[in-house]
Amino acid sequence: MKGELSLSCLDIERYLGEEESRVHVLRGVSLDLESGSIHAVVGPSGCGKSTLLYILGLLDEPDAGSVEIGATPISHLRDEELARRRNESIGFIFQFHFLMEDFSAQENVMIPMRRLGQMNETEMRERAAALLEAVDLGDKLRRQSRHLSGGEQQRVAIARALANDPSVILADEPTGNLDTNNSQRAFELLANLVREREKALLLVTHNRFIADACDWVHEMKDGRVIASHPHGERISV
Amino acid sequence: MTAPLYIALRFATHRKRALLLSLVGVVFGVGIFICTQAQTQGFAQFFINSTVGSNGALVLRSRFQPRYEGMVVSAKSSGAAAARRNYFEGIHNVSEIMRVSRQFSNVVACSPVLRGTISARAGFETTTAELFGIDPASHLRTTDLAKQIVGGRFDDFRNNTTSVIVGYRLADLLQVRPGDTVQVLSPGGEYWRFNVAAIARSGVGTIDSSRVYAHARVAQRLLKKPYEASMIIYKLRNPDRAPALANHFENLFQHAAQSWQEREEGNLQIFSTLRISAAITVSLIILLAGFGIFNVLTMSVLSKVREIAILRSMGYRRIDISAIFLWQGALIAGVGSLIGCILGALLTWGISHVPIHIRGLLYTNHFLVVWDWRHYFWATVLAIVAVFIASYVPAHRAAQLQPVDTLRGSSL
Numbered sequence: 001m002k003g004e005l006s007l008s009c010l011d012i013e014r015y016l017g018e019e020e021s022r023v024h025v026l027r028g029v030s031l032d033l034e035s036g037s038i039h040a041v042v043g044p045s046g047c048g049k050s051t052l053l054y055i056l057g058l059l060d061e062p063d064a065g066s067v068e069i070g071a072t073p074i075s076h077l078r079d080e081e082l083a084r085r086r087n088e089s090i091g092f093i094f095q096f097h098f099l100m101e102d103f104s105a106q107e108n109v110m111i112p113m114r115r116l117g118q119m120n121e122t123e124m125r126e127r128a129a130a131l132l133e134a135v136d137l138g139d140k141l142r143r144q145s146r147h148l149s150g151g152e153q154q155r156v157a158i159a160r161a162l163a164n165d166p167s168v169i170l171a172d173e174p175t176g177n178l179d180t181n182n183s184q185r186a187f188e189l190l191a192n193l194v195r196e197r198e199k200a201l202l203l204v205t206h207n208r209f210i211a212d213a214c215d216w217v218h219e220m221k222d223g224r225v226i227a228s229h230p231h232g233e234r235i236s237v
Numbered sequence: 238m239t240a241p242l243y244i245a246l247r248f249a250t251h252r253k254r255a256l257l258l259s260l261v262g263v264v265f266g267v268g269i270f271i272c273t274q275a276q277t278q279g280f281a282q283f284f285i286n287s288t289v290g291s292n293g294a295l296v297l298r299s300r301f302q303p304r305y306e307g308m309v310v311s312a313k314s315s316g317a318a319a320a321r322r323n324y325f326e327g328i329h330n331v332s333e334i335m336r337v338s339r340q341f342s343n344v345v346a347c348s349p350v351l352r353g354t355i356s357a358r359a360g361f362e363t364t365t366a367e368l369f370g371i372d373p374a375s376h377l378r379t380t381d382l383a384k385q386i387v388g389g390r391f392d393d394f395r396n397n398t399t400s401v402i403v404g405y406r407l408a409d410l411l412q413v414r415p416g417d418t419v420q421v422l423s424p425g426g427e428y429w430r431f432n433v434a435a436i437a438r439s440g441v442g443t444i445d446s447s448r449v450y451a452h453a454r455v456a457q458r459l460l461k462k463p464y465e466a467s468m469i470i471y472k473l474r475n476p477d478r479a480p481a482l483a484n485h486f487e488n489l490f491q492h493a494a495q496s497w498q499e500r501e502e503g504n505l506q507i508f509s510t511l512r513i514s515a516a517i518t519v520s521l522i523i524l525l526a527g528f529g530i531f532n533v534l535t536m537s538v539l540s541k542v543r544e545i546a547i548l549r550s551m552g553y554r555r556i557d558i559s560a561i562f563l564w565q566g567a568l569i570a571g572v573g574s575l576i577g578c579i580l581g582a583l584l585t586w587g588i589s590h591v592p593i594h595i596r597g598l599l600y601t602n603h604f605l606v607v608w609d610w611r612h613y614f615w616a617t618v619l620a621i622v623a624v625f626i627a628s629y630v631p632a633h634r635a636a637q638l639q640p641v642d643t644l645r646g647s648s649l
Contacts, residue, residue: 050645059550060641080554087552094644098547102251112551114240160551172644 004070006167006200007033007056007090012065014051014223025051026062027223033168033200038191040211041204043220049204050172052220056202057090057170058082070167087115091161093171093190093203098157099145105132105156106141112163131159135189151182158190162197169194171203175210183207241557244548245564248537255533256565260573262526263620267577269522270616272584273515278612279589279605281508287440287599288504289497290381291448293348293470294479296500297334297486298493299324324493327464334469334490343473343482348372348379349466351456356422357403357449359411366407367447368421370456379472382437382450389415389435398452400434405600406446408436421449423459440600520619527623530569534562534631538638545635546643559636566628573624574617581616 014026025048033039041049054060056067058074066075069089074082099108109128113119119127129141135155145153154174161169174190175183187210194201203214211217219227249256302323328334331349338347351370356363373395377383383391387405394400403413413419413433420428431451439445457465473479479496486494498505545558589606
């Protein structure tokens with residue numbers, strides 16, 4: 001464990017579906033993410049990895065348990081306040097990059113900044129350009145995202161996740177849609193940026209090599225974290 | 238620029254064709270609304286101006302006997318209303334009533350008129366006409382008669398007591414021109430000969446086809462009336478307040494008083510009905526535009542479900558998502574109303590130059606329009622309300638979308 005606690009959850013329970021089709025997706029999951037650390041969540045499909053990610057990202061509410069950002073409990077907050085916290089403190093990266101197709105790379109990175117509203121247009125453009133430069137896309141600022149390759153799009157998504165300088169980055173299979181080379185490159189970029197900038201990164205992955213490169217690996221099965229390994233311990237994904 | 242407005246602009250420009258169709262609906266709705274209102278009110282206003290300019294905004298007529306209603310005990314067997322008023326023909330104390338009337342701030346001028354039915358003859362043509370015995374000076378101050386002269390001169394009438402002014406359509410019927418002679422049959426059976434000094438056209442068919450103006454004293458002798466006036470007509474500063482003043486005058490002078498609104502009630506109802514009918518018809522265009530916008534925005538929400546989820550994951554609130562779609566509606570309403578107002582003004586101008594030949598209730602050679610800012614205001618309000626209602630449902634729906642449902646659908 002490297003730094004201060006950025007995000008934590010305790011005894012998270014989550015059910016999905018209605019009545020007969022109701023599934024107990026998360027069963028008492030607890031996690032602590034410290035700044036400067038990279039955590040991987042691994043496990044078979046349907047074990048609750050993404051659901052955990054959405055709850056930690058304040059996009060979904062747990063049926064029981066609590067989530068804290070820093071030392072602040074956020075379970076009781078209203079939707080508007082949750083949105084503000086999400087905008088300020090959390091960056092998301094999804095498997096399918098989820099960029100705005102008609103927006104340029106630079107405009108995509110500026111979207112979270114616009115909501116934050118702390119910078120003027122020029123400052124936002126400059127910051128977006130710097131972030132895209134950091135992910136080696138400095139020459140493609142004005143290119144529409146639909147005209148970028150899969151690897152480039154995922155790098156734009158990484159830059160966007162860092163737009164408001166969040167303390168936590170949550171990534172849902174960020175390399176799942178990329179080939180081996182691009183996967184490796186995207187992960188290394190993300191890992192370097194996270195370590196340089198003292199962020200906490202939690203990523204859901206099926207990629208054994210990426211999981212091995214993380215500071216912590218949490219194995220999930222049937223809605224539970226069945227094991228947590230520090231860096232270096234071999235696991236089977 | 239706020240984040241929702243920025244994104245709304247980007248979303249709107251992405252669906253240009255759909256946006257353009259919505260915009261066209263609003264533009265035509267607003268434009269046609271303005272144009273039809275300008276026309277229908279134009280004809281109504283022309284009629285009102287003409288009738289008020291010829292017959293006054295308020296008319297005081299026969300004296301009536303006070304009924305002392307509070308003292309009347311109705312018979313048990315009688316379910317009917319109390320007895321009607323008793324009227325006494327003519328106004329005898331004209332000078333005194335006019336002197337008192339002028340004290341009212343709303344009264345600009347008043348003029349006595351002796352009115353009677355006569356038979357007019359010229360050449361081989363004979364017709365029934367309405368004789369208006371007037372005092373030229375006071376009548377000129379009270380009505381638009383001088384402006385209505387289309388042939389001859391008013392001064393010729395003023396300076397010659399044996400002359401008359403003949404209504405435009407009546408002159409046409411009798412085939413007389415200024416300088417011709419017209420014979421008037423008095424109630425005593427004698428023909429009186431008058432020189433036609435001028436022809437007047439008020440624009441109102443009923444006036445132009447029947448009226449003959451003569452000097453009051455001559456008319457009194459011709460009609461053999463014991464009183465000098467059968468009515469007093471008033472020009473008011475604020476004709477809209479004529480009903481209240483008429484009520485007051487009735488109580489004050491014990492003479493029947495009638496406002497122009499009461500006098501022209503039937504015609505005004507026709508104009509009002511036409512105007513409402515036009516407004517309803519055109520509102521349907523705006524309503525249809527609203528349905529179009531509803532469809533466009535609903536489709537937009539459905540096609541942007543993924544983008545909405547992304548925005549929510551980046552910290553955009555429900556209200557921001559809702560605002561994005563409401564802004565799109567507002568842009569359509571704002572731009573559509575602006576262009577619609579310009580189109581409305583152009584259509585109104587164009588329509589006012591279209592030649593038509595109306596010789597019935599009104600006399601006009603082209604479409605009559607009114608330039609009134611309220612038409613533009615109400616058209617814009619109508620468009621904004623319709624678009625807001627059309628935008629609200631899709632916007633609300635977008636705001637209620639759960640981002641997790643979309644994101645989970647993509648990767649689980």
